[in-house]
Amino acid sequence: MKRLWIGLTCLVVSAILYGSTLIAAAVYSGLLLGDGGLGWDPRYGVWDTALIEIGTLPLVLAVLAGGTGIVLVVMEFRTNMAGNEEQHKEIGG
Helix, strand or coil, rough: HHHHHHHHHHHHHHHHHHHHHHHHHHHHHHHHCCCCCCCCCCCCCHHHHHHHHCCCEEEEHHHHHHHHHHHHHHHHHHHHHHHHHHHHHHHCC
C-alpha cells in the first residue's frame, strides 16, 4: 500500500512541476516579444527559446517523477492481483 501512495504522490508532483514549467514558459515568452522585449532566437522560435532559458531540468524531473509514479502504481496493482489470486485459491480449494 505504501508503493501506491508514493506512486500517486510522484504523479501529482510530476503534474504540478510540468504544469508550472509550461506556465512559466508562457509568461516568459510574452516578455520576449514586442517593442522593448528581451528578444528570442529565430532558430528555435519564441516558445522554445523561453523553455530553453527557463531550463529543461524541471521538465526532465517531471518526466522522471511521472515514470517512477507509474511504475510504482503498476507494481502495487500487480502485487495486489497476485495476492487476490492466492486468496481465491485458498478459499476455493
